[in-house]
Amino acid sequence: MVARGRVVTDSLGKTRRLGKRLERGGEGEIFALLDRSDVIVKWYYPEVLKKRGETLHRKVEAMRGLRDSHMTRDVCWPLIRVFDEHHRWIGFAMYRARGVKMGFLAHALLYQRYFPGLDRRQIVGYLIRFVEIVQQLHEAGVCIGDYNLNNIFCMPGSDQVTLIDCDSYQLRVDGTFYPCPVGSPDMTPKEHQGVAFRHTLRNSRSEAFSLAIVLFKCLMLGRHPYDIVGGDDPVRNLRRGHFAYGRGQRDVPQGVWYELWGELPETIRDMFVTTFTEGASAPSRRATLAQWHAALSDYRDAMTAGECAMTLTMPNRPQRAKVLHAR
Ligand SMILES: Nc1ncnc2c1ncn2[C@@H]1O[C@H](COP(=O)(O)OP(=O)(O)O)[C@@H](O)[C@H]1O
Ligand SMILES: [Mg+2]
Known part of the structure; x- marks a missing residue:
């Protein structure tokens, strides 16, 4: 499988390597982070980003602003913005749910x-x-x-x-x-x-x-x-x-x-x-x-x-x- 980059950057401009794709959802794909098994990335499909990328980005940003300790622990809340190699926003990182x-x-x-x-x-x-x-x-x-x-x-x-x-x-x-x-x-x-x-x-x-x-x-x-x-x-x-x-x-x-x-x-x-x-x-x-x-x-x-x-x-x-x- 040829992945779309497989390398992303986070909000601080730090490069992160993606591990294998875990799931395909209705709106995007879920990847593991190579060096943090407890964190995963939701990467929206290109067509979703094209159609609703700005709306999604604004919503996810609003959500990040709202997070508190409960949301982080009990809900896999968006925590970190994620960008592709061209610095375009493609999704977010969150904790991986267990169970x-x-x-x-x-x-x-x-x-x-x-x-x-x-x-x-x-x-x-x-x-x-x-x-x-x-x-x-x-x-x-x-x-x-x-x-x-x-x-x-x-x-x-x-x-x-x-x-x-x-x-x-x-x-x-x-x-x-x-x-x-x-x-x-x-x-x-x-x-x-x-x-x-x-x-x-x-x-x-x-x-x-x-x-x-x-x-x-x-x-x-x-x-x-x-x-x-x-x-x-x-x-x-x-x-x-x-x-x-x-x-x-x-x-x-x-x-x-x-x-x-x-x-x-x-x-x-x-x-x-x-x-x-x-x-x-x-x-x-x-x-x-x-x-x-x-x-x-x-x-x-x-x-x-x-x-x-x-x-x-x-x-x-x-x-x-x-x-x-x-x-
Ligand atoms: N935080 C998470 N922890 C563990 N598995 C997850 C997490 N987020 C998504 N997944 C897995 O990926 C699948 C698709 O993710 P989801 O966010 O539901 O995508 P979509 O909304 O695009 O359908 C989920 O059904 C689940 O199996
Ligand atoms: Mg969904």
């Missing part, structure tokens, strides 16, 4: 491979950390916007959570608004559906809705809260607030999925039901991050005290999981 994508934890088949011995208490531990990190971001006026389980890294065997892909976050710095230009409809609340993401103004209520979907997917090992009712697709169910679980609803998935649901504390089930039914079209009805944090902490305490089951009664039965998924 495994949350997408592999919220997965009925994969979690055992990537998180050996995983139990409910550990899942809840990750979720509490996740909520705390999002709360810190909100306090700094930053919204995640594009919620995606693959951008949340969890360290097996600890509670450590680290967020990546933060150059898409929504923020406001010194009166300038930087939108989150991306998203996926099945993680986006109704009020922001059908509007271009770059024109969407996320707020604490819309964030709370998307965050609740992340929580649900983890506690339910990959099920989407809106993925079954009447055979409709999740986005359609989401827009209608058709949530199949809880309070006298029909079309509830039977078997192991319902058992998983039934083992959650009533408070948490109620918060999901309210958020995903009335809350689908009434943002003020959604459980807040503070409420999630309190409920999850109580849940973890109850498990620690032996008042709630910690083991996952879960699908060692892949064929069954598949059948239910296909309904």
